[in-house]
Amino acid sequence: MRRIGLVAASAIGAVSLALSPAGPAAAAEGTLTVGLATHTNPSGCYTTNVWPMIVTNNTNQVATVFELPNCQGLAIGQVRPNESNVFEFGTSVSIS
Structure with a gap:
């Protein structure tokens, strides 16, 4: 009986961890140049019309x-990076 309780507790802990929200995303550190635009500590999506x-990725991501x-x-x-x-x-x- 003790073994079943331990397995159930482990399963509940794993499910709780899997369902917990992720922490906030941090911006990359450094600069990202896309086309002609340079972005400092970029985060997200950047679109260009330069082909x-x-x-040039001088960040840590x-x-x-x-x-x-x-x-x-x-x-x-x-x-x-770099x-x-x-x-x-x-x-x-x-x-990101």
Whole structure:
């Protein structure tokens, strides 16, 4: 009987942890250049109309490049911290 109570308590604890809300997202630290615009401590989605799209990521987070505006459509690439890349078909970049 004691073993069943311990298993049930463990299961309830795991479910509570899984259902707890995540903490607030912090902005990346540094600068992110998308096209011609540079963003300091960026967070969220940035759209450009400059092609090919050049992304320079001087932050501590990975930036994800999307094919459509507003970070919609397929993710077509990533730019790691302290790297740059050119995307012929990129339109927007997401970073948190």
